[in-house]
Amino acid sequence: MSSYHLDHLQYLETEAIHIMREVAAEFERPALLFSGGKDSICLLRLAEKAFRPSDIPMPFLNVETGHEFPELLEFRDRRAKQLGAKLIVRTVDQAIANGTATPAPGEVSRNKLQIPVLLGAIEEFRFDCAIGGARRDEEKARAKERFFSFRDAFGQWDPKNQRPEIWNVYNGRLNQGENMRVFPLSNWTEMDVWEYIRQEKLEVPNIYFSHTRDVFRRGGQLLPVPPPHTDASKPDPFAGGRPKPNEPIQSMVCRVRTIADMISTGMIDSPAITVDDIIGEVAAARVTERGTRADDKASEAAMEDRKKAGYF
């Protein structure tokens, strides 16, 4: 290549690598949030690009709701092992058991309950920075966020008072107890993520590809039927997320476009079995990826409210 020119993916890549290295250099105890989802899969490849041939100089952290697709957890563990990284998992179940998280009466989704668990893990390991895979194109409150997103001692985001972020000179300074969330994929779109997965030949959990699954319709979404409840000594973690008698189960050829937990991830009707197929679908899509998630539909400001409370 004799023309000194980067295409848009190369540009996004170098921007993200630069940010990851700033984190490694400026923070004492950073962590990388790795869920096994497509965005955090890209983060891992970027971490490899930023730090190899050295080890990735931070542990991976995942907050489990207890409602995950089993395929996702299997993939997460395997990928962390492949990369020789330390994976720390903290769960909503533990937090409920030891009283640090309390479900709201009647609330089925555990999305909000991830907040105290994440903040607890940050405190437990004294993390001063957590790298996440959030993208600005996902949602309009996210569209407002900085690469280096400052959180006060309660983990809160203050959208009316963010630090200016000029050029690529990032201010990572913190006082005791405060921390930073850093989003290297801020400028990536859903399409960029899939093009990067194709370019880098990255493995993704197989639930992103079309398969046959039992689903039921609720609130305009096709929700997966959760696995059966076997351990009778514990309460059913999916209670409330199971089909009711008036919600008939149907078998469907489908896949996920975005992964939250099983209770809020709508399946989409899709024959896509390769990354190329998915890219074709994204290009032709008429709804955003968040359009398939119940947690964001709650209200116009659902995401903003969760972020103010300390969400990713």
Added chain:
Amino acid sequence: MSANHPIELLRFNTCGSVDDGKSTLIGRLLYDSKSLMEDQIEALERSADITGGGQINLANLTDGLRAEREQGITIDVAYRYFATPRRKFIVADTPGHVQYTRNMVTGASTANLSIVLVDARLGVIEQSRRHTYIASLLRIPHLVIAINKMDLVDWSEERYLEIRAEFEKFLPLLDIKDVKFIPLSALNGDNVVEPSKHTPWYVGPTLLGHLETVHIASDWNLNGFRLPVQWVNRPNNPTNKELHDFRGLSGQIGSGIVKVGQKVMVLPSGMKSTVKEIWTYDGKLQEAFCPQSITIQLEHDLDISRGDMVVGLDVLPGMGTELHAKVCWMNQRPLQRGKKYFLKHATQSVQAVVTSIDSRININNYDVQPEPAELALNDIGEIRIKTAKPLIYDGYATNRLTGSFILIEQGTNATVAAGMLQPPLEAVKPEYNDFAI
């Protein structure tokens, strides 16, 4: 990716005074270029029923915070992404309110093009001048002056020409090479994506047409190699022979090109060496260029750490502790002579003290007021700084990456200034003339 011709990326932002229609314009661009998804349009329609008396409000697409929607103003930058067959776009919608100038600077600092909106009824007002000045200060190469709300002045060519003439009076005082004037109505979409039938007297392109074709090929600086060392890459792997002695210098190239075998200098030490290897995850390279992120190994084992800079010998940077810079002040507490700040420049953080405030710009006429007592919120001025350790730098005009810095207030850690360095009076004169031994 797409086959032969790589898709170019254009980053632009909207600016101008409160209510000039910046957010509406971006909403219109997204809407008319068919970049909106059904659920986004539905959400717009839903909010219109509640608050908008049935009219959809395109500004709600970017005004993503509750406080913004309540007040109908933009508080912080929103980023949006869209593509046409010709280009990919990253758009920053910035606030017009003076109080949030810091967020306008944030959104503009990474743009290749700025759109300054003006309300055709009001013409050029203080915020139009401030934002145009900031765009020039940041050296954004391309400017569009969008004369908006033409529907409210009966599509008057005379009014358009009047406003254009007002701009042309002061544009020559600024450093902007490429300026384009477009009359439009963001609300109705005239001259945004489709040409307007109301402006037969206007012969230029629509806004989108201009964004798709403006020449941006060489906005990166390929002269004079600079690699600010970001992270020293030392694999802790004593058993692997190849990695045992690996000592990589990782960073993003700030300007120029580097080749294997090239002689380089490490600053501040002034030691010279040769590039032995350009290492990347995707394999070793023979050469690399700005703004790639790479890891290099040098022939000699020198003492190098974060904050140092590896530079090419052809064009040497300046090095010193006495700096002269323009700053944009972004905090309630004014900039004071004698006060200590942290200064972050490239990958280096040092303590700094402001030794003098040389001037302040009067934003209404761009006059220079010498030796003001302080710089207050949103003031722009020239200052002198002394740093505790030398900076290795270039003038901002030639190098955005090695010519820029931020000031951070000690204690609160607030980012209080964006700084643009004047070119060094002389290039660094290293004391070592030989290669490291």
